């Protein structure tokens with residue numbers, strides 16, 4: 001029996017009255033690892049920012065675990081694109097990872113021993129333990145991505161929404177991130193991941209959403225990952241532009 005953990009109904013999102021998402025409907029299946037693919041400007045980031053309530057849609061409805069409330073977001077860990085973060089902010093790797101705990105305690109309470117233990121274990125999982133006292137401005141791109149994943153792990157959310165986590169990283173880090181995602185799936189977690197490399201979709205994911213402003217196909221890789229569907233989204237864009 002499958003269960004939809006996120007439901008998006010008839011979503012329209014616009015920037016300066018120009019639609020970036022147009023009548024989009026999708027569901028995210030619980031315990032899946034789902035890729036969102038589509039060409040540049042297809043609205044992939046806009047979709048996940050809408051789910052994270054970082055952007056207000058023109059219309060439509062988004063439910064997380066059956067709820068439309070902002071409170072439902074505490075079950076969601078968000079990994080933004082690297083470029084969206086101020087990496088010059090003076091803070092250490094450990095402090096960034098500990099931020100994952102604030103969702104559980106609020107911003108007022110200081111992290112306790114247990115929070116530190118959880119943060120260190122997440123850093124260990126991402127092989128970043130040795131960097132814990134390093135300033136985030138002094139990390140490479142791949143190391144930054146690992147720190148962000150460690151923060152998400154530290155939050156211990158049910159759902160992980162990640163915007164291009166494999167962008168600009170080496171193959172070792174890519175394999176480490178995928179291994180971590182797959183082992184978290186074994187623990188019952190769900191992943192929605194913006195992904196660009198079409199060659200690795202089949203290997204890394206079990207579900208896919210193929211989009212360009214709206215959804216062209218969505219479901220199990222074995223059912224919807226076809227040349228025809230990919231072509232539609234990447235080439236037949238005029239209908240929704």
Ligand SMILES: Nc1ncnc2c1ncn2[C@@H]1O[C@H](COP(=O)(O)OP(=O)(O)OP(=O)(O)O)[C@@H](O)[C@H]1O
Pocket residue numbers: 015016020038039040041042043044045046047
């Ligand atoms: N803050 C913004 N203001 C105005 N337009 C925006 C803004 N953010 C995105 N857009 C536009 O909305 C459309 C969708 O952008 P979005 O970043 O969601 O696409 P994407 O699929 O994530 O692209 P990419 O693969 O290039 O990262 C694009 O045409 C983009 O130019």
